[in-house]
Amino acid sequence: MTMNFAFMCKPNEVTRTGKKVAVIGAGPAGLAATGYLVCRGHAVHVFDKLPYPGGLMVFSIPSRRIRPGHVLEGAKVLEEKFSVEFNLKTKVIASDENVHEEGDDFVDKVVKLEDIINEYDAVLIATGIWKSPKLGIPGEDLEGVIGALEFLYRWKTYELNLLPRENIVDVSRRKVAVIGAGHSAVDAATTALEMGAREVYLLYRRTINEAPAGRYEISEAIREGIKWIELVSPLKVNGSRHVSSITLVRNRLEEPSSGGRPRPVPIPGTEFDLEVDFVIFAVGERPTPPPGVSKIGIQVNEKYGNVQINEEFRTSVKNVFAAGDVVTGPSFVGRAIEAGLRAGRAIDRYLSRI
Amino acid sequence: MKYKLYYHQTSCIGCETCERVCGFLYERPRVHLYRVFGGIPVPIGCRHCEKAPCIKACPEGALFKDDDGFVLVDPEKCIGCLMCAVVCPFGAMDLDPITKSIFKCTACNELRARGLNPGCASLCPAEAIIFENTVNIFEDIRKRVAEKLASSSLNL
Numbered sequence: 001m002t003m004n005f006a007f008m009c010k011p012n013e014v015t016r017t018g019k020k021v022a023v024i025g026a027g028p029a030g031l032a033a034t035g036y037l038v039c040r041g042h043a044v045h046v047f048d049k050l051p052y053p054g055g056l057m058v059f060s061i062p063s064r065r066i067r068p069g070h071v072l073e074g075a076k077v078l079e080e081k082f083s084v085e086f087n088l089k090t091k092v093i094a095s096d097e098n099v100h101e102e103g104d105d106f107v108d109k110v111v112k113l114e115d116i117i118n119e120y121d122a123v124l125i126a127t128g129i130w131k132s133p134k135l136g137i138p139g140e141d142l143e144g145v146i147g148a149l150e151f152l153y154r155w156k157t158y159e160l161n162l163l164p165r166e167n168i169v170d171v172s173r174r175k176v177a178v179i180g181a182g183h184s185a186v187d188a189a190t191t192a193l194e195m196g197a198r199e200v201y202l203l204y205r206r207t208i209n210e211a212p213a214g215r216y217e218i219s220e221a222i223r224e225g226i227k228w229i230e231l232v233s234p235l236k237v238n239g240s241r242h243v244s245s246i247t248l249v250r251n252r253l254e255e256p257s258s259g260g261r262p263r264p265v266p267i268p269g270t271e272f273d274l275e276v277d278f279v280i281f282a283v284g285e286r287p288t289p290p291p292g293v294s295k296i297g298i299q300v301n302e303k304y305g306n307v308q309i310n311e312e313f314r315t316s317v318k319n320v321f322a323a324g325d326v327v328t329g330p331s332f333v334g335r336a337i338e339a340g341l342r343a344g345r346a347i348d349r350y351l352s353r354i
Numbered sequence: 355m356k357y358k359l360y361y362h363q364t365s366c367i368g369c370e371t372c373e374r375v376c377g378f379l380y381e382r383p384r385v386h387l388y389r390v391f392g393g394i395p396v397p398i399g400c401r402h403c404e405k406a407p408c409i410k411a412c413p414e415g416a417l418f419k420d421d422d423g424f425v426l427v428d429p430e431k432c433i434g435c436l437m438c439a440v441v442c443p444f445g446a447m448d449l450d451p452i453t454k455s456i457f458k459c460t461a462c463n464e465l466r467a468r469g470l471n472p473g474c475a476s477l478c479p480a481e482a483i484i485f486e487n488t489v490n491i492f493e494d495i496r497k498r499v500a501e502k503l504a505s506s507s508l509n510l
Binding site for chain 2: 338
């Protein structure tokens with residue numbers, strides 16, 4: 001069994017249109033769009049900074065949840081049966097703006113977005129959310145403080161035999177604090193445990209009832225040996241060069257005045273230190289469109305960097321579309337897949353008019 | 355060989371792909387992802403039962419099996435009485451507010467007619483919904499159980 005992105009057609013049914021589409025980002029949104037577009041007869045070239053397609057399905061979500069081969073074989077079908085060209089280890093940047101982001105370790109080729117826009121009839125930006133924002137507290141630049149995505153991604157590259165073990169953040173026999181209670185936090189915590197960490201704390205500012213990963217996921221993690229500490233917020237990370245502890249403060253929950261989730265309020269005088277060797281923060285990843293996109297007229301949200309689109313998945317540049325987490329922020333694989341399919345349909349309609 | 359749409363419940367990761375792909379294909383999805391008991395994901399949709407109780411319960415004979423054994427509704431015959439919904443153990447039925455007929459999963463009959471597989475099974479990244487012949491389905495089930503038994507006896 002393999003994921004079949006081009007599930008709406010057989011290779012021999014396709015009539016070529018002669019139109020060319022560039023898909024930037026080979027995650028769920030990019031591959032779903034690719035599958036749709038090849039079935040409509042368009043030639044698709046995919047660009048991705050990693051050595052394999054699949055995005056977070058392959059490089060972040062633990063293999064016991066999604067088997068990497070299931071995704072990779074699906075991409076291979078696109079390549080072999082639908083002549084999709086995969087340009088891997090290739091990072092797309094705009095306006096010469098080259099900044100380092102998570103997942104950049106394999107990049108050996110840089111392509112300019114302006115050139116792609118000129119060369120292709122349509123372009124889809126589906127580059128996802130490869131940035132773990134820091135916490136904004138003192139001590140977070142110490143060695144041993146790392147984003148959940150970077151931590152998971154390094155482990156997966158080792159698991160996939162892409163990088164030697166030295167490249168992982170080795171937490172075996174060490175104490176680890178994971179901050180957050182979403183899926184990335186739980187994945188990071190259980191992966192740390194799998195790697196042989198001595199103790200793994202999952203720290204959350206609200207209670208298990210508000211945890212974005214859900215009560216069930218958290219309970220499962222606790223059953224596996226994770227130490228769950230709720231109603232705490234990190235104040236600072238301590239250590240001389242490497243992390244030695246983290247200072248936390250206890251919270252109480254206050255009902256919000258204007259609806260929404262209960263608000264955590266720190267209780268003065270309840271500060272305490274937790275001895276740890278690593279701090280992994282998983283407080284929501286941020287969209288990472290090709291660096292510099294706003295300089296070539298593609299509008300992004302100023303605060304978080306989400307690419308702005310209209311109901312036809314179009315950005316503010318004529319033949320450039322966007323879909324998936326780079327538009328919505330962190331969501332679910334299924335929502336990215338749906339957005340990719342719908343963006344594919346929108347691009348196909350656009351191409352039929354030009 | 356007989357093909358079935360098989361929901362491997364314990365492999366579901368709650369990513370919503372089934373519901374979202376179905377929504378893309380038909381606007382109103384026929385499979386829905388529910389999270390129960392604090393977040394356990396459960397996809398809810400038609401199992402295309404061999405001895406389908408909905409077919410027996412329908413007073414108008416509106417529910418039937420197509421040539422491949424998948425349960426379909428004839429909207430012309432359906433009177434919207436919901437008897438099928440009463441007896442369905444899987445919550446597969448829904449009522450179209452415009453046609454006043456039941457609509458449900460067709461296992462993507464139009465795709466199947468072209469030799470293609472249903473959308474949800476084609477794209478489920480967790481291999482939790484699969485469209486396969488029954489020999490392979492049961493082979494797969496036995497393999498997954500064997501792995502589970504091995505890992506629990508080794509305490510992995």
